[in-house]
Every structure is written in C-alpha cells, then in structure tokens.
Amino acid sequence: MAKGSLKLESFKLLSRSKENLKEMKTLLKSALYYGAVNRAYYAIFQTISALILFDHEIEFSSHKAVISYFGKNYAKEEKAPQEYHRIFINTFNIRQMSDYDYDAIVTKEQAEEIAENAKEIVDYVDKHIS
Numbered sequence: 001m002a003k004g005s006l007k008l009e010s011f012k013l014l015s016r017s018k019e020n021l022k023e024m025k026t027l028l029k030s031a032l033y034y035g036a037v038n039r040a041y042y043a044i045f046q047t048i049s050a051l052i053l054f055d056h057e058i059e060f061s062s063h064k065a066v067i068s069y070f071g072k073n074y075a076k077e078e079k080a081p082q083e084y085h086r087i088f089i090n091t092f093n094i095r096q097m098s099d100y101d102y103d104a105i106v107t108k109e110q111a112e113e114i115a116e117n118a119k120e121i122v123d124y125v126d127k128h129i130s
Helices: 003-029 032-054 063-075 082-099 110-128
Strands: none
Touching: 003 032, 003 110, 032 063, 032 082, 032 110, 063 082, 082 110
C-alpha cells in the first residue's frame, strides 16, 4: 500500500473505534456489561492499531503483537502515557475472560471504568493523529 493510503487506513480504524465507543455506551445503558467491555476493548485495540499505522506504517496480525509493540515503542519510550499500556493489557485480559470464561463476572463498576479508559485513549490518539 502507498504511504497516503496507510494514513487513510489509520483514520478508518480510528473512525471504527469511535463507533465502538458509541456501541459501548448503548450496552452500558442497557446493563450489558460483557458486551460493553468487548466494545471498549475493540475501541482501544483499533485506536492503538491506528496510531501505530499512522506513525510507523506497520500492521500486525495478532492482538498481543499490537499490545507488545505499543508497550515497547510508545509506553516505554514515553511517547504515550505508560498507564495506557497497562489499561490496554488489563482490558484485553478482562475481555478475554468475559468472552471465554462463562463463569466470569463483569461488574457495572468494572465496565464503567473500562469505558472511561477507552474513551480517554481514543481521545488521546485522535488528538495525536488529527
């Protein structure tokens, strides 16, 4: 892909992450906390993927690769708040648990905190690449 098209793809990813935030809010209002956490995670994942694509023109085939790259090249290098890497990992783990562990419990408070964190990260990246 040409450089300009990669930048365009990063904006598409960011747009998709904002759509996930809207879905997350709807799910929270309906007390559907597992779904809200899922949408929050994907908002974060797509936002960080957009950031990496915008800055480094790199795409990854796995979620863990995106998490790792973000940790090494943004959080560790202090190009983004280190807390965002911790949030990304934590949200990934909770999303995995809530999607695949049928005994898992996601509380309203957990879902609301994750939702706030997702919005903060999306807003941060939006300002960075806009």
